[in-house]
């Protein structure tokens with residue numbers, strides 16, 4: 728479907744809206760950007776990998792979408808502020824912020840004892856402070872436009888784990904409640920999604936095939952591979968008018984893991 732197809736019902740269209748997506752160059756972030764753009768939004772791909780953001784933006788632009796790539800390290804307040812300012816200057820404001828950029832590879836899922844303190848700090852800087860930096864930077868523009876929607880990408884790990892990664896994503900859920908409360912006077916809703924095991928390239932490359940099979944066959948209630956599209960659908964609901972009465976929530980999209988184990 729293209730931006731001009733107009734086949735989506737009005738409640739789930741985003742014409743005239745601007746979506747700022749961290750980690751927008753790849754994986755979930757790029758899929759969010761593509762879907763929002765297909766539904767009429769202008770999208771900002773804010774990524775630490777400037778070259779990847781440029782390439783992904785070129786592909787979206789070639790498909791007829793309105794897109795701006797910006798370099799941004801979510802852990803660094805100055806680059807976040809600059810990227811938000813650039814987006815506001817280019818598109819006139821921000822309506823949707825997707826706090827998606829995050830470190831998630833296996834080494835962060837080992838016990839705290841096994842990680843150097845600097846690695847833990849770096850992980851928390853990106854996964855936790857990244858959400859703080861981007862949310863605070865985007866708030867004034869969203870408020871000036873009469874409100875908006877923030878979606879934080881947490882993880883299933885935060886519901887079951889105790890690793891540095893799991894704890895960083897538990898903090899993301901805490902920040903979701905905190906900012907839902909703090910930003911409510913500006914008509915900004917803040918929600919989170921906890922994806923289960925999903926087939927992004929990076930996750931599939933990182934995880935052993937036996938672990939993937941075990942999660943799908945033994946631990947999920949729905950025995951199929953989680954797809955990026957499952958998370959995109961949740962994002963569209965939460966930031967659409969249909970999700971307009973939902974704030975401070977975390978939606979698990981995990982095929983039923985970890986409802987039992």
Ligand SMILES: NC(=O)c1ccc[n+]([C@@H]2O[C@H](COP(=O)([O-])OP(=O)(O)OC[C@H]3O[C@@H](n4cnc5c(N)ncnc54)[C@H](O)[C@@H]3O)[C@@H](O)[C@H]2O)c1
Pocket residue numbers: 749750751752753754755756773774775776779799800801802827828829830831853880881882883921922923924925926927928929930
């Ligand atoms: N893939 C999964 O199964 C899964 C499951 C649960 C949660 N998540 C979460 O979803 C999010 C995205 O996951 P993914 O699989 O698409 O990741 P990915 O590694 O495929 O893509 C992440 C993107 O973020 C960018 N990025 C990394 N650090 C950044 C920083 N400091 N500032 C700005 N951009 C940065 C990368 O350059 C990349 O483009 C992460 O927060 C991850 O923890 C993923």
